[in-house]
Amino acid sequence: MTTLPLLSAHLLLPLYAVTVLVALGVVFLLRRSWRPFAIALVAGALAGALLSWLFGDVLDVLGIAPTWVDRIWTGVVCALVGVAVVGLVRAGTRARGRLVVRVLAVVLVPLAVLSGALAINRDAGLFPTVADALGESHVPPLRLPDDPAPRSGTIDAADWHAPADLPEHGRYGSVRIPGDVSHFRARPAIVYLPPAALVDHAPELPVVVMLSGQGPGAAPANIIEAGRMVERLDRIAARHHGLAPIVVMPDQLEAASNNPMCLDGPLGNSATYLTQDVPTWVRANLHASTRASDWAIAGFSQGGTCALQLGATFPDRFGSWIDVSGQRGPTLGDEGDTIKRGFKGDRAAYEAAQPLRILADRAPYTASAAFIAAGADDSRYGPIVPVVAQAARAAGVAVTQRLVEDGGHDWHTAGTALAEGVEWFMRRTHLAR
Structure with a gap:
């Protein structure tokens, strides 16, 4: 597991596809409430842009300016989280179909965060494997x-x-x-x-x-x-x-x-x-x-x-x-x-x-x-x-x-x-x- 390559398209593309499908599932099952989703997408994207500017440019948390990849993916993640929030709020607790919406909305949040984190990591090339992300090194002793x-x-x-x-x-x-x-x-x-x-x-x-x-x-x-x-x-x-x-x-x-x-x-x-x-x-x-x-x-x-x-x-x-x-x-x-x-x-x-x-x-x-x-x-x-x-x-x-x-x-x-x-x-x- 620790050798799983985090920069590989074979990992990232299926993850992105699953994330999009889950988001579409939330929207489709509540398709009569599409306007709140549109508002959530726009508001989330704007919130992501604001967060990138605040933490990356103003507070300079990491000491480097965010790239356009960082900014775009921060907006995407916030937009998807917005979709999840709308799904949770609009879905009731009684109807079976709406219970599915709530499950999908809950699952969407970690999928969105993971997709964004791996996309930004791929742009920076910092953690090639899970072991690198965990701070583990498999460098053998030098002979x-x-x-x-x-x-x-x-x-x-x-x-x-x-x-x-x-x-x-x-x-x-x-x-x-x-x-x-x-x-x-x-x-x-x-x-x-x-x-x-x-x-x-x-x-x-x-x-x-x-x-x-x-x-x-x-x-x-x-x-x-x-x-x-x-x-x-x-x-x-x-x-x-x-x-x-x-x-x-x-x-x-x-x-x-x-x-x-x-x-x-x-x-x-x-x-x-x-x-x-x-x-x-x-x-x-x-x-x-x-x-x-x-x-x-x-x-x-x-x-x-x-x-x-x-x-x-x-x-x-x-x-x-x-x-x-x-x-x-x-x-x-x-x-x-x-x-x-x-x-x-x-x-x-x-x-x-x-x-x-x-x-x-x-x-x-x-x-x-x-x-x-x-x-x-x-x-x-x-x-x-x-x-x-x-x-x-x-x-x-x-x-x-x-x-x-x-x-x-x-x-x-x-x-x-x-x-x-x-x-x-x-x-x-x-x-x-």
């Missing part, structure tokens, strides 16, 4: 290569040639990366090893540290499950003779509802975890390059903001950063709340942590590069791309911009742009041949 630690004389990727027994696919799995220095209580990370990392005499490979966003269900597994990153990385490796970066997907949150903002502060020492504990584990366990030019920090949404922050603050750790749909700086939604909870009320510390200010203060960046992307239809985060790009270029960073066609603030955009960012990084590190 490290037999000789995981780098040795003296490790082959540089530029001089490596694929052996005859090169695996067709890479390997991924979960690992525990302890917060020995930061004392950050991170959830298990996910690591992807390309085919080139799985053979004897594996080359020394560049590393991408890739972060998911923050919000309901947020976890490193989102990157491979909603973003389909393993399949994307396998395709990249197949085009380059088994070569691709090692991709480490750590937890920068501790919990989906927490947001330490990739800083060291009262909400957790996330920055130290990502810049010290994670690299230490990678160097000790994998054939990874130690040069800053061969390390990139990448992320989507809140993870994209983190990539901007850490790329600007730690150029000696991350020579490249990939910012997909990030914000201009660390935030908990409201500036006052951000300063109070994240910076103990210290506005000066808050302002000093803004990455655009860091870029200006630490310029020039002589060896840094950035890939900055967003969805072309993302009205909230898309306009941030040119602002960040201009500030980075002014500081000396080599910038590549990308707008993903037909993309919003969703995992379609994230998966596409993060994969393109990996290939961009491969060209930068001469891994792409």
